Amino acid sequence: MSLKTGDYKRIDHPIPPLYDKDSRVLILGSFPSVKSRETAFFYGHPQNRFWKTLAGVLSADVPVTVGEKAAFLHENHVAVWDVIKSCDIIGSSDSSIRNVVPNDLSEILEGADIRRIYCNGGKSYEYYQRYIEDKTGIKAARLPSTSPANASYSLGRLMEEWRVICGPLKAAPAGIGQVLLAWYDYNARLLPWRSDPSPYHVWISEIMLQQTRVEAVLKYYDRWMSELPEIKDLAEVEEDRLLKLWEGLGYYNRARNLKAAALDVMERYDGVLPGDYQELLSLKGIGEYTAGAIASIAFGIPVPAVDGNGLRVFSRRLGEEGEIGRQAVKRSLAHEVFRAMPKDRPGDYNQALMDLGARVCLPKGQPLCRMCPWESVCQAHKQGRETEYPVKAGKKPRRVEKKTVFVIEVVPGGTGSEDSERKIALHKRPSAGLLPDLWEFPNVEGDFSSGQAEKLARRWGLSDYRIESAGKGKHVFSHIEWQMTGFIVSVRELPEGLLEEMGWVAVSPETAARDYAIPSAFEYLKRKMRLIKG
Ligand code: SF4
Structure with missing residues (x-):
């Protein structure tokens, strides 16, 4: 001007x-x-x-x-x-x-x-x-x-x-805890579980937020709460429905543990989550972090809730040179988190640390130190070494598994027939191992050429079918990487006894989308078959 x-x-x-x-x-x-x-x-x-x-x-x-x-x-x-x-x-x-x-x-x-x-x-x-x-x-x-x-x-x-x-x-x-709280008072994210931080709300949100971004959790949380608003509803829900509500969040055992813990709460605590850190820890699926979050946020108990965000922020703030995967290093950082906690606002402090880690002290790339309330007390920042912390040991490479996945589509009237007549074949995964009891498209080990895929289709006894490539897809788990080659096999009918022999079911796409929990590992094929939108 x-x-x-x-x-x-x-x-x-x-x-x-x-x-x-x-x-x-x-x-x-x-x-x-x-x-x-x-x-x-x-x-x-x-x-x-x-x-x-x-x-x-x-x-x-x-x-x-x-x-x-x-x-x-x-x-x-x-x-x-x-x-x-x-x-x-x-x-x-x-x-x-x-x-x-x-x-x-x-x-x-x-x-x-x-x-x-x-x-x-x-x-x-x-x-x-x-x-x-x-x-x-x-x-x-x-x-x-x-x-x-x-x-x-x-x-x-x-x-x-x-x-x-x-x-x-x-x-x-x-102290630095109050400095963080002053920042949080003006920068806290507005989230549905924060507007009503009941023990049940905090519990469900924290379990959903493990390994998943807040933005992605919001729709799951809303759907969950409208269908299972109380602990007793969770205790009574059918497993298939439970897994369907969890579909896409991954780590399905977390959903099963929620239900097991809800049954325990009904039995031992009359349907009310206990306001005690140790008792919370005794429930299935509730570890130190989640017990700390519920105890501090919902009950105001001064205990730390240190997740990866908190560890990262504190390792940078203190310039911690120890390897972050070591228990002794984690314990010492958790102790520092607790020491800085204003004991009259433990829940806000723990959430402030989560928010700071998620929005300012970013896990990837350069953190936004200019916006950080701890800019002047951060060792990593003073040394210009922000991205060197936390110190990590070299990671083991992931195991690569190659799979060929078949989307077998039964179209009785052939191509052009009514959509309502279409069915797709699904297979229930084993009860042990990766993604137990979830549904998948039939698949075999290895990266098949179209010739090999044709040969297998014939071995299944399929006739009068059309087979086309569905492209390649990849899904990364923590320790395994699936590399998938997909084929869509359209057939007028399946040979008698094949469903039973292979342990498949044939359901309409609508039923599959509504009632069958198919993990996001198969997302690219689900999109192709319009089992999810987008
Ligand atoms: S100053 Fe930078 S590196 Fe240090 S805690 Fe804040 S955002 Fe993280």
């Missing part, structure tokens, strides 16, 4: 100083912004971080109304005023200020017990030194500006620098 002489206005400071006889620290700004002049109170611009910074540093709630702000300053013995009494100014622009008449601070210095003067930003400090220091005989200290124009400072970094005011106030400065 170019400043024009005609835009200047002569303005007298419209707000009286705020102090009382117990004020110990005086914070001086330069001159009130347009917004502050309108509201007739200090730091009225919603983007100015003065109130958040001060509240964070003093471990207090952020005041909102003018009355709350005044009471907050009095309670914490902070006096506030500005260095300029009147000036020519354009809007709120500090850089346009000219013809300055400084304020007389003697009223405050005589009426209060000021031990230290701080200037909020460079302009205020400059004017204090030029016009006021000689009169008061007191040297002021310069603090980074809380103005939105000072964008290079994150809220966390501001709080770190502003902590010095706690000395003369004789207040305990906020």
Whole structure:
């Protein structure tokens, strides 16, 4: 914006100083912004971080109304005023200020017990030194500006620098946990389980969130809660339905464990999850992380809930050189997480750590340190080695398994016949091993050519069929990689006894999509057969 002489206005400071006889620290700004002049109170611009910074540093709630702000300053013995009494100014622009008449601070210095003067930003400090220091005989200290124009400072970094005011106030400065909570109060993600953090809601959401992104979990969570809103509903649900509700989330044993634990809760705890960390741990599928999350978020019990996000953030913050897979390293990091926890808000703290890891201290690529509340206390950041932590041991290569997958489509009237007559063959996987009891398209080991596929079709006794390539697909599990070659086999009818002999069922595509849990490993074929949309 170019400043024009005609835009200047002569303005007298419209707000009286705020102090009382117990004020110990005086914070001086330069001159009130347009917004502050309108509201007739200090730091009225919603983007100015003065109130958040001060509240964070003093471990207090952020005041909102003018009355709350005044009471907050009095309670914490902070006096506030500005260095300029009147000036020519354009809007709120500090850089346009000219013809300055400084304020007389003697009223405050005589009426209060000021031990230290701080200037909020460079302009205020400059004017204090030029016009006021000689009169008061007191040297002021310069603090980074809380103005939105000072964008290079994150809220966390501001709080770190502003902590010095706690000395003369004789207040305990906020620890790193409180700094994180102050960040969380303004940056928490709005999630359905957070608006009603009942033990059941927290439990289900945390299990779903293991290995799955929040955005992907939202639709599963909503569907689950509308169908199984209470623990007793989960205890009673049929396994097939349970797996269908879980379809796509992977690691299907988590769903089975949920049901087993729900039955246990019905039997041992009358349908109510216990508010005790050890008892939560005794339930199937609930490990230390989930027990910590339920205990802290739903019951307010101060225990850590340290997942991969928390470990990553703390390993970077502390510059932990130990290998992250080692139990001793994990335990020591979890101990540090717990030490930094403000014990009056354990659930918020644990969630703040999750959010920080998911949105700022990113697992892949460069973390967003400029937005991080711990920027100034992070060892990895100070050394410019953020991406070197956490330290990981070399990973074992995944085992590659090649498969040929057959989508066998029975079309009684041949191509062009009614869609409602179509059926596809599915096979139930064994009850042990990978993806137990889930449904799959018939498949065999190996990467078949079309000639080999034809040969197998004939061996199954198929006749009058058409076979076409369905392309290649890949699915990566934690330790195995499936490389799949797909074929679509269209046939008018299956030979008698083949379904029974092979352990297949033939169902309509609608039934398959609605009632049969087919894991996402087969996603590319499910899409091809329109068993899922998109
Ligand atoms: S400063 Fe950067 S590396 Fe350190 S905790 Fe924050 S985001 Fe992570």
